[in-house]
Amino acid sequence: MRTVVCIKQVRTLGDEVEFTDDGRDVDPDYVDLALNEWDSFATEEALQLKERLGGEVVVVTCGPEESEAALRRCLAMGADRAVRIEGVAAHDPIGVAHALAEVVRDEEPDLVLCGVQSSDSVQAATGTALAELVELPRVAVVTRLEPGDGKATAHRELEGGLVDVVEVDLPAVLTIQTGINQPRYANLRAIKQAEQVEITVRQAASAPAASRVRRMFVPPRGEGAEMLGTDPGEVARRIADLVKERTA
Amino acid sequence: MSVLVVTEHLQGTVRDVTRELVTAGRPLGPVAVAVIARDPGPLAAAVDVEGVEEIVTVAAGADEFEGDTYQQALEALIESRRPRVVLLGFTVNAMSYAAAVAAKLGLGYASDVHGVALEGEAVIATRSFYAGKVSAELEFPGAETVLLLLRPTTWPPAEGTGGAAVSSLAVEVAPPRARHVEFTEPAATGDVDITQADVLLSIGRGIGDADAIAQFEGLAAKMGATLSVSRPIVDAGWMPASRQVGQSGKTVKPKVYLAFGISGAVQHLAGMKASGTIVAVNTDPEASIFGVAHYGAVVDLFDVAEELEKLY
Numbered sequence: 001m002r003t004v005v006c007i008k009q010v011r012t013l014g015d016e017v018e019f020t021d022d023g024r025d026v027d028p029d030y031v032d033l034a035l036n037e038w039d040s041f042a043t044e045e046a047l048q049l050k051e052r053l054g055g056e057v058v059v060v061t062c063g064p065e066e067s068e069a070a071l072r073r074c075l076a077m078g079a080d081r082a083v084r085i086e087g088v089a090a091h092d093p094i095g096v097a098h099a100l101a102e103v104v105r106d107e108e109p110d111l112v113l114c115g116v117q118s119s120d121s122v123q124a125a126t127g128t129a130l131a132e133l134v135e136l137p138r139v140a141v142v143t144r145l146e147p148g149d150g151k152a153t154a155h156r157e158l159e160g161g162l163v164d165v166v167e168v169d170l171p172a173v174l175t176i177q178t179g180i181n182q183p184r185y186a187n188l189r190a191i192k193q194a195e196q197v198e199i200t201v202r203q204a205a206s207a208p209a210a211s212r213v214r215r216m217f218v219p220p221r222g223e224g225a226e227m228l229g230t231d232p233g234e235v236a237r238r239i240a241d242l243v244k245e246r247t248a
Numbered sequence: 249m250s251v252l253v254v255t256e257h258l259q260g261t262v263r264d265v266t267r268e269l270v271t272a273g274r275p276l277g278p279v280a281v282a283v284i285a286r287d288p289g290p291l292a293a294a295v296d297v298e299g300v301e302e303i304v305t306v307a308a309g310a311d312e313f314e315g316d317t318y319q320q321a322l323e324a325l326i327e328s329r330r331p332r333v334v335l336l337g338f339t340v341n342a343m344s345y346a347a348a349v350a351a352k353l354g355l356g357y358a359s360d361v362h363g364v365a366l367e368g369e370a371v372i373a374t375r376s377f378y379a380g381k382v383s384a385e386l387e388f389p390g391a392e393t394v395l396l397l398l399r400p401t402t403w404p405p406a407e408g409t410g411g412a413a414v415s416s417l418a419v420e421v422a423p424p425r426a427r428h429v430e431f432t433e434p435a436a437t438g439d440v441d442i443t444q445a446d447v448l449l450s451i452g453r454g455i456g457d458a459d460a461i462a463q464f465e466g467l468a469a470k471m472g473a474t475l476s477v478s479r480p481i482v483d484a485g486w487m488p489a490s491r492q493v494g495q496s497g498k499t500v501k502p503k504v505y506l507a508f509g510i511s512g513a514v515q516h517l518a519g520m521k522a523s524g525t526i527v528a529v530n531t532d533p534e535a536s537i538f539g540v541a542h543y544g545a546v547v548d549l550f551d552v553a554e555e556l557e558k559l560y
Contacts, residue, residue: 013378015534026382091377091384094351116343120378122514123359124338125347128315132348137425138315140344153429158258158340159495161434164312168426175343179483210350210357211386214372219383225528225544235545236555239506239527242543243471246503246525247446 001055003046004109006100007039009063009070010120024213035070038115042176044183046113047078056080060103062088062096068199075194076186087204091213097129098207104134112173116141131173138173139166143180251276252331255283255295262294265337267405272398273335274299284321286311298408305416315344316424322349324419338397350395356388359397380536401518434489445474447504452478454509454549458486467553470560478510494519508549512537
């Protein structure tokens with residue numbers, strides 16, 4: 001069983017933000033980088049399937065060289081191979097899906113897993129677009145996966161926690177929701193070994209963009225919260241008063 | 249300029265987001281609403297609200313949502329009607345087919361959109377990036393049709409009666425590759441009902457580890473509050489799903505909502521922003537939770553918890 005897992009190195013902003021000169025993104029000096037949380041669950045799910053059914057796990061990402069850190073994190077968890085695709089515009093999930101599709105076609109996997117969404121963009125679109133481009137069935141927001149013979153049973157988590165049990169033909173693309181498993185930690189030795197793995201680098205073919213950022217800005221703050229100060233005792237007293245007042 | 253809204257329905261009921269999409273679409277142009285179902289008739293009546301010019305029914309597929317059916321139906325609707333803008337809710341169902349339609353037909357696309365405007369002929373969508381700390385205006389160069397998934401509970405739902413004309417579109421759909429089998433509810437735990445509480449003490453990732461749960465259960469009991477949690481606490485297996493506030497958990501509206509160590513993901517805010525009084529305690533002054541909170545404190549939540557213990 002060969003599983004391709006599509007991952008993303010996400011950016012998080014601290015207290016301060018500056019924008020690039022063209023105003024279309026944040027200044028990279030103001031971001032921290034990490035493996036997208038949803039993708040760690042997708043990687044774990046692929047690794048558990050490999051442990052049960054054999055095969056290999058291939059992780060793929062679109063991004064500059066620095067995004068190899070996220071691939072190496074997955075390699076340290078136990079993925080077998082890693083591919084990085086260069087030359088893909090950020091913030092356009094359909095463009096990312098076009099680039100990923102080239103790798104998925106070449107790999108001819110039995111299963112493709114993506115995270116439901118990335119924490120920095122929250123489009124929840126890449127996996128579903130990818131499935132279309134490689135002409136595979138798909139199920140989005142999966143909280144349980146049981147592969148069988150030529151098909152799988154998947155639980156789709158709907159709003160309010162209602163679960164839609166679906167049967168899907170394989171191979172398929174599934175987008176994995178947090179909580180489906182408990183992602184493993186990589187030990188130090190595995191992290192060291194992952195540093196030595198050669199990552200395949202490919203160049204993306206040009207693809208049409210489905211959107212383009214015209215400008216980014218810090219949203220205007222509304223009234224905002226009334227701040228209760230920084231003394232824990234005072235904060236606690238105010239909270240106790242509010243609870244008493246508002247429930248009287 | 250024409251707008252096409254796709255009705256979202258579940259177990260025979262039209263979901264609120266559909267009427268919100270009508271409100272969002274009206275300033276953009278005449279709104280047509282599509283209803284895709286095995287038997288769309290009864291659902292069509294429920295979307296005949298003020299501002300809807302036309303209802304188009306597509307009798308296809310099963311009673312319940314299947315992504316392949318919706319994809320084929322929406323592709324046929326777009327090809328026959330050439331709308332400038334297609335509006336769907338940013339929901340789990342829409343996530344299951346919208347981006348596939350956009351990729352196949354080469355549409356403009358964006359999701360979790362919370363603002364839409366026209367500048368001449370150009371559609372401009374506003375959405376957030378970087379955990380809500382930054383907003384962006386998106387443009388869709390060269391796209392004849394733009395498909396947008398709008399954030400639920402952002403626009404008020406359209407009310408009243410529209411008296412819209414009803415037509416139907418015949419679409420042949422192939423058998424779906426992913427098929428609905430059944431719905432199951434999350435296992436009932438015989439636990440408390442957090443939607444009934446007057447005061448919720450709600451904890452999130454900021455509590456650090458499982459050992460802190462017992463401490464906050466104790467504090468909630470002393471305060472006469474009920475303990476609720478954000479998603480990461482349930483994902484980690486520290487509390488049952490019945491305690492989860494948010495889009496994939498429970499929508500709550502207590503008199504007082506105390507958010508301790510919750511940064512405020514959009515999905516969480518959707519489940520608690522209607523609470524009477526919201527108090528947020530978080531060490532990150534830029535956390536999104538402060539955007540909806542009435543009162544806030546940038547201070548260590550354990551220090552506040554310790555002081556609260558002394559007061560009760």
